[in-house]
Amino acid sequence: IVPKTTGEGYGGDDDDCGDLLGSDLYKDICPEAEAIIFARVRLAVFQDTRMAASLLRLHFHDCFVNGCDASVLLDDTDNFVGEKTAAPNLNSLRGFEVIDAIKQELEFVCPQTVSCADILATAARDSVVVAGGPSWDVQMGRKDSLTASKALANNIIPGPNSTIGNLVAKFQNVNLSLKDMVALSGAHTMGKARCTTFAARLQDSTNPNGPEASLEFIQSLQQLCSVSDSSTLANLDLATPEMFDNQYYVNLLSGEGLLPSDQNLVTGDEQTRELVETYAQDMSTFFQDFKDSMITLGRLGPFTGTKGEIRRNCRSVN
Ligand code: HEM
Numbered sequence: 001i002v003p004k005t006t007g008e009g010y011g012g013d014d015d016d017c018g019d020l021l022g023s024d025l026y027k028d029i030c031p032e033a034e035a036i037i038f039a040r041v042r043l044a045v046f047q048d049t050r051m052a053a054s055l056l057r058l059h060f061h062d063c064f065v066n067g068c069d070a071s072v073l074l075d076d077t078d079n080f081v082g083e084k085t086a087a088p089n090l091n092s093l094r095g096f097e098v099i100d101a102i103k104q105e106l107e108f109v110c111p112q113t114v115s116c117a118d119i120l121a122t123a124a125r126d127s128v129v130v131a132g133g134p135s136w137d138v139q140m141g142r143k144d145s146l147t148a149s150k151a152l153a154n155n156i157i158p159g160p161n162s163t164i165g166n167l168v169a170k171f172q173n174v175n176l177s178l179k180d181m182v183a184l185s186g187a188h189t190m191g192k193a194r195c196t197t198f199a200a201r202l203q204d205s206t207n208p209n210g211p212e213a214s215l216e217f218i219q220s221l222q223q224l225c226s227v228s229d230s231s232t233l234a235n236l237d238l239a240t241p242e243m244f245d246n247q248y249y250v251n252l253l254s255g256e257g258l259l260p261s262d263q264n265l266v267t268g269d270e271q272t273r274e275l276v277e278t279y280a281q282d283m284s285t286f287f288q289d290f291k292d293s294m295i296t297l298g299r300l301g302p303f304t305g306t307k308g309e310i311r312r313n314c315r316s317v318n
């Protein structure tokens with residue numbers, strides 16, 4: 001395995017952070033692990049199709065903050081503040097119970113063997129597969145953190161009103177490229193967002209720099225969000241919200257991206273617009289780039305080496 005060389009503690013080949021150990025780590029020590037995770041993800045998505053989106057996002061919000069170490073799963077306690085109450089996560093992240101159920105079954109079959117961080121990475125992959133997207137081998141061997149950082153979660157995860165410069169900077173901050181950013185944004189081909197996250201779109205039916213959203217699209221959002229209920233949701237992909245496909249990019253080209261940050265991929269920068277055009281035209285290029293970037297995302301360390309552990313319960317340190 002070639003570790004990604006990075007600075008700032010990301011990448012996992014410095015100090016005692018360890019490294020990923022390959023995709024067949026559990027073959028001998030917990031051969032049922034991947035089948036158990038897949039079955040649980042498939043069941044969860046069957047019961048609630050949005051769960052595929054939610055599980056994918058959990059892995060993203062984990063990896064951005066101190067790497068893929070399941071920090072996002074730690075519950076707050078009287079003397080510990082985790083990441084769950086950070087602005088990008090609060091009243092927004094879902095799927096914790098699915099991860100709990102997977103962990104419980106794995107602890108029964110092979111105690112303290114499969115890390116919560118590896119479960120997150122695998123559940124994210126399986127969610128994409130179940131929703132009709134590409135598959136890839138998940139590199140295993142992440143350890144679970146003993147800590148979390150609410151401050152970092154607040155600062156490092158991009159928000160929905162980010163400019164293109166902001167988006168690129170926040171991805172580059174964790175050593176992900178502009179291309180990774182555009183490809184990974186394709187995750188918004190499924191799932192939902194609250195009205196508060198796209199309020200800026202309700203005003204902006206005429207965008208001087210890019211494709212003009214149809215009045216119908218903007219009006220339907222205005223109507224949806226006119227009810228003052230902070231939990232009202234819209235589909236991130238208005239056409240195929242439950243399918244993992246390249247429709248998200250097609251929507252962007254017709255001005256029908258939901259989040260301001262989504263639409264900025266077309267209006268804000270020539271390089272990102274060209275990638276959007278490529279992915280809108282060619283699903284297989286999108287699938288290839290998406291899985292490459294997911295593997296890169298999943299390699300964000302530290303993998304915490306001797307400092308980490310394999311939690312028995314994903315919500316708390318041992
Ligand atoms: C490029 C910068 C990104 C921004 C600004 C962004 C922002 C957001 C926002 C505001 C929401 C709605 C949250 C809510 O209303 O509760 C959302 C949902 C979502 N995001 Fe992102 N996101 C970005 C990148 C990503 C990436 C890289 C992934 C995964 C690889 C991802 C996966 C998702 C998914 C699947 C949902 C729907 C979740 C659900 O329905 O439960 N996003 N995102």
Ligand SMILES: [Ca+2]
Pocket residue numbers: 061062063064065066067068069070071072
């Ligand atoms: Ca983390």
Ligand SMILES: [Ca+2]
Pocket residue numbers: 189190237239240241242243244245246247248
């Ligand atoms: Ca879709």
